[in-house]
Structures are given as structure tokens and as C-alpha cells.
Amino acid sequence: MRIFKHSNGKYFASLTLNVLFAIAGIIFIAHKGGIPYLMQKLNLASDPNSAANSRENYYRHRTSLFKLLPNSPNQIVFLGDSLTDSAEWRELLGNPHIINRGIYGDTTTSLLNRIEVVVEGKPRQIFLLIGINDIHREIPLKFIVENYQQILATIREKSPETDVVVQSVLPINNQEFTRTMSNETVRELNGQIKALAEQFSYRYIDLFSKFADHRQQLNPKYTEDGVHLNGEGYLNWKEQIVPYLQE
């Protein structure tokens, strides 16, 4: 319990502040609309705009679209989470075979659930980047790596000709931005992803070091929020992957 970590004086000051704030909070909440407002804000009600629900709905919308899009030969798939989803890869890289199969908020678990649809098209290449949302959700590393292994195993089994390019997870910036993830964890995960790539004889790109500054933080010139990328960030990414891209 916290109480033992503080001197009594500090504890009572903190307690008083908490009580005062709680009273202000009650007035504020009552003013805003009472219990329904609180329920909605705390995501206890089934609010379609809540982060969790809107992520889930987005996943359903995107995957149902992906199932209906036609497969064509020689497709180059950019596969992953919001970092993949947000870019316009075909325009950025000037290659007409590129398609985007990113989904905002995707984890190794949800990507594994949709990998079959991706490999059905027997794509020529897959550029894979996934993992930061797992870390954000504090999924144990062992579990993330097991999922990752299964993703690669499924691609190998169902589409053995596909050239998979495994990309490291990017650093995050938790100094200039309020972010709970740790770059230590990102580096640990990347070590395991690299080992998996070797195990499957897939090529591995270390994006981490190309996006990190001297503090090993995501370089602030590439981001507005410490995780996602601006145009400069995507230009940097492009530079790293052009040598791996098939014509």
C-alpha cells in the first residue's frame, strides 16, 4: 500500500488533494450529465466511439473489405498496424504492384487471425511490421514471439514462394511525448524477431537504429506523437527498404 511509502504529512496532503479533487469531479460530472456521462467516459457503456470499440469495428470493416478485393499476380503486400495503414506505399515507392494491408491498432494476435486472407493471394513479397501495439497492451514478450512465429510459419506453409521482409519494430519517444511503452522492451522484442527471421531464412531490416536518435528515442523530427510518422518519417523508411523491393 502506498501509505507506507510516504511520510504522514505527505500522505495527508495527498489525501486532502484527492478529496478536494473528487468533490470538484462530482460537481463537474453532475454538471455534464451525471452517471451516463461518467459511464461513457470510463467506457463502461457500449459507446461505439470508445477507443476499444472503434478499433474493433475498424478491424471488422477493413478485413471484410480485404476479403472482397481481387488478388492479382505479383502483389507486394505492406502488412502491419497503423504505421503501415497510414502511408500511401504505392505512391511513395512508385511501384504499381504494392497494396496496403495495414490495420490501425493491429497486434500480432489480430494479424495472425487475418494472415490466411493475405497468403491466399500468393503475393510476391510481404513487408511485415508488427508488435508495438502488443507492447502497448503489455502482452508478455513470450506470447508476442509465439504469435510472430506462427505468422511466419503460416506464410511459409501457405505461400512458400513469397519473399518475406521482416522489419524491426520502430523506437518510440517517451521523453518528448507521454508514452507508456519502453524502448528496452522494443529492443528485446526486436532481438527475438531478428532470430525468428534467421530461423525462417527471411531477410530482416533493422529500422530501429535508422529511426532512433542518440538517446535511442524515436527522433522527434519524424513524429508528432512519439509513435506514428510524418512525411519525413516515411521518406526515411522508404530509403531503408528500397534495396529490398522487387521490381
Next chain:
Amino acid sequence: MRIFKHSNGKYFASLTLNVLFAIAGIIFIAHKGGIPYLMQKLNLASDPNSAANSRENYYRHRTSLFKLLPNSPNQIVFLGDSLTDSAEWRELLGNPHIINRGIYGDTTTSLLNRIEVVVEGKPRQIFLLIGINDIHREIPLKFIVENYQQILATIREKSPETDVVVQSVLPINNQEFTRTMSNETVRELNGQIKALAEQFSYRYIDLFSKFADHRQQLNPKYTEDGVHLNGEGYLNWKEQIVPYLQE
């Protein structure tokens, strides 16, 4: 004040419930981490994951990417909010000239702020759909229409050769889903958008009636959340716009 609308009995029952809930709330919040937790949940702190901040950051990331992407002749631009952003238009329509310039959360105000970058490329066609986020934010109709008029005027001025296809706002579904917007407002806005299209001699597509069921609600077969579209929804959209699409 609400107190006068209730009988005294109802008022005291409601008051008691509110107080009980507030106490439970205080215990819950203290348990979760006290003031910082409350601040974060109520979006009072600068939380990069808050809906407003993440929308703003996403807008900055996307627009800075758009500025860096090369223009090429004969581009067909899909321009709008999340409904445009979430699809893979080039694949859906099988046309290599199509590019996606959708931004999740976009309003007529924020689209007007980035229209110059779009018209710089002197695209062959623009498929425009914008307005539902303005309605969600309860922007007065007069203001939305003024923005819309300015968007069209800017395109006409800076890229007079561009064939603009103005699309109606889609219905929403506030019966199966918790949505605050009204289809009455959507229809009012669509009437004004149609008038603007005529004024500029741009073609207008009535998507509303093609997505509405007999109740004038967004047909639930097209959506998981009452606003956004699944694959079936995009196939329906495709059917409506194919006759307007240039080769």
C-alpha cells in the same frame, strides 16, 4: 434547472443514486491511480491517445506525407474523411490513376485547409465526400455549407479542368447503434450540397438513397458501427460511382 422538472420523490431518488455512484466512483478512481487517472480519462491532461489529440496528430502526419508524394498526370483523387481513408480505391475500382486523400476525422474546415495541396497536382478527377464529422460536431449548417462552397470555389479557381464529382453524405444508423447525429440534418445538408454542385456545374451523386433502408437509416448490412462501411458497403459504393469514373 432540472430540479423543477422532476417530482421531489424522483429528484431525491436520483440524488441518492448519484451520491452513491459518486462514492463508488471515488473508490474506483483512487484504486486506479487517483487524479492522474481521472485527468487522463476526462482528457484534461495532454494525453496523446485522447481522441482529439490523436485525430489532430493523424491529420498532421497525413498532410505532411501528402505534401511529399509526387504528382503525376491524370490522377483521380478520392478526397474526404474516414469513409474515403479506410478504403483501397485503386484496388476496388481497378484503376491505376486513383489515389487516396482521405483523412480520418476530417471536416469541411480541415479539408479546406489542405485543398491547395490537392489542386496543385491538377488532378483529372476528384471524388469528394465530406460533412458527417461537421454534423457530429454540431457545426451550424450555414457554416458547413460556406466551407463546402469555398472548397469547390478553390478547386474551380486553381484547377478549372478538374472534373469534380460531388457525393452526398451517407445516412447514419442511430437505431441499431448509439449515434448522436440525425439523418434529418444529413438530408438538409445534402440538399444544400446538391444545390452547390449545380451552381458549379459539377455532377452530384445521391449516395444517401443507395445506402438507406426503408427507415431512411444506414442499412445495417453495410456497417458495424452505424457510420463506417464494411466490404459490402464499399461494393455498393463502387456500383454507384463506376459510371462517373474516367478511364
